[in-house]
Amino acid sequence: MGRILLKGGQIGSSAGVYDAHVLIEDGKIIDTYNWDEEPEADEVIDCEGKLILPGLIDAHVHLREPGQSHKEDWETGSSAAVAGGVTTVLDMPNNDPPVVTMADLEAKRELVRGRSYCNYGLYIGFNGENLDEINSSDAVAVKFFGCDSTGDMGVRGEAAVKELFGKSNKLIVVHAEDADCIEKNSKTYSNDSSPSVHSKIRSPECAVIAVKKFCEIAERLGARLHVAHVSTEGELAVLNEFQKITCEVSPHHLMLCEDDYEALGNFLRVNPPVRSRNDIFALWKGLKFGEIDIIATDHAPHTIEEKERDYLKTPSGVPELDTLGPILFNSINDEGLTEAEVVKLCCEKPAEIFGLKGKGRIEAGFDADIVVVDMDLERKIEKVNLFTKCGWSPYEGMSLKGWPIMTFVGGELVFKGGKIVGGKAGKECL
Numbered sequence: 001m002g003r004i005l006l007k008g009g010q011i012g013s014s015a016g017v018y019d020a021h022v023l024i025e026d027g028k029i030i031d032t033y034n035w036d037e038e039p040e041a042d043e044v045i046d047c048e049g050k051l052i053l054p055g056l057i058d059a060h061v062h063l064r065e066p067g068q069s070h071k072e073d074w075e076t077g078s079s080a081a082v083a084g085g086v087t088t089v090l091d092m093p094n095n096d097p098p099v100v101t102m103a104d105l106e107a108k109r110e111l112v113r114g115r116s117y118c119n120y121g122l123y124i125g126f127n128g129e130n131l132d133e134i135n136s137s138d139a140v141a142v143k144f145f146g147c148d149s150t151g152d153m154g155v156r157g158e159a160a161v162k163e164l165f166g167k168s169n170k171l172i173v174v175h176a177e178d179a180d181c182i183e184k185n186s187k188t189y190s191n192d193s194s195p196s197v198h199s200k201i202r203s204p205e206c207a208v209i210a211v212k213k214f215c216e217i218a219e220r221l222g223a224r225l226h227v228a229h230v231s232t233e234g235e236l237a238v239l240n241e242f243q244k245i246t247c248e249v250s251p252h253h254l255m256l257c258e259d260d261y262e263a264l265g266n267f268l269r270v271n272p273p274v275r276s277r278n279d280i281f282a283l284w285k286g287l288k289f290g291e292i293d294i295i296a297t298d299h300a301p302h303t304i305e306e307k308e309r310d311y312l313k314t315p316s317g318v319p320e321l322d323t324l325g326p327i328l329f330n331s332i333n334d335e336g337l338t339e340a341e342v343v344k345l346c347c348e349k350p351a352e353i354f355g356l357k358g359k360g361r362i363e364a365g366f367d368a369d370i371v372v373v374d375m376d377l378e379r380k381i382e383k384v385n386l387f388t389k390c391g392w393s394p395y396e397g398m399s400l401k402g403w404p405i406m407t408f409v410g411g412e413l414v415f416k417g418g419k420i421v422g423g424k425a426g427k428e429c430l
């Protein structure tokens with residue numbers, strides 16, 4: 001490939017934006033250079049007027065293999081990632097069969113190898129009795145469902161939780177909604193089957209109770225805990241009491257609320273559910289004030305046919321990978337987030353929390369995972385442009401300004417101008 005120079009762009013880091021060229025070779029960033037010193041290169045790519053960021057790292061996706069490749073497969077899911085400016089995804093274990101042993105992990109690894117446009121890490125799941133498998137595995141982290149969600153991997157009983165929190169040698173990522181609270185609300189609303197009942201059954205209270213419980217246990221037992229997809233003001237208030245525990249927010253909880261059931265119906269059904277406008281405000285504030293550590297999509301594709309079913313038969317989850325970059329870059333244009341905040345929340349912090357070496361920064365020696373953004377490009381989100389196999393987005397019709405125009409994975413240009421142009425350059429992060 002030789003030396004490639006990304007010439008004349010502006011580089012984003014958590015410290016701000018600065019003018020520089022970026023030189024890459026053999027999958028790594030050689031260095032950045034002032035505009036007035038141009039290093040020699042075999043290929044020069046003009047980036048004048050463009051923003052150059054470290055590739056986004058999405059610590060929470062469901063790419064559906066093994067077992068559910070009718071919803072998404074590794075090629076389509078990782079295409080959606082690079083189209084959305086994402087160069088690394090961490091994939092959840094609620095597959096069919098679930099990934100709960102080293103053998104399951106190895107089988108998934110074999111299945112996925114050589115098929116990914118983006119880099120990836122693989123989670124292992126907790127099933128209440130597989131602590132040895134978890135600790136002996138080289139999974140990127142362990143996922144613990146505090147209640148049933150899509151995939152029915154919920155673990156009940158405090159003894160099992162204490163075992164995991166007391167003995168896991170891995171970061172624990174928890175889906176925190178309280179199973180008893182959900183059960184109680186299900187009875188109360190058993191006669192209601194309108195899509196919006198989902199937000200009442202899996203109420204804010206259910207999330208707050210669970211977050212509080214798991215944070216307290218984690219603190220007592222010294223577990224490393226990361227709370228997935230916080231969605232309410234109440235959870236942030238609890239998390240403020242636990243400085244060592246990290247958390248993430250997903251785009252749908254920042255962008256959509258209960259009012260949107262009217263237009264989206266069960267397509268908006270997701271766990272945890274969308275909340276109120278007040279919660280959206282609190283989450284944006286949480287991003288600005290550093291109460292939320294990272295943004296992660298929880299990309300959870302289901303087919304249109306599945307989403308058109310009645311409330312009780314619709315699976316929960318929304319696709320998010322194609323649209324992550326545009327949503328973030330649009331928010332920079334709208335002055336919701338700064339470039340520096342995006343890099344911190346979506347590149348540097350995820351790399352730090354999940355121990356992803358060589359990722360998350362445009363600096364000498366780091367991996368050449370890079371997204372080039374046209375901050376002036378304005379486009380609608382349309383079905384025809386999506387790469388996710390499920391073929392729909394909760395944001396269809398939305399006009400966003402700021403789109404990825406090139407995505408490099410390990411120094412290879414894999415996405416350009418709306419198309420996949422490169423090979424399956426993704427590697428597992430180990």
Ligand code: DOR
Pocket residue numbers: 062094149150151175269270271272300301315316317318
């Ligand atoms: O809405 C959700 N969908 N929440 C989850 O916890 C799982 C996910 C899925 O796998 O579809």
Ligand code: ZN
Pocket residue numbers: 060061062092298300
């Ligand atoms: Zn998830």
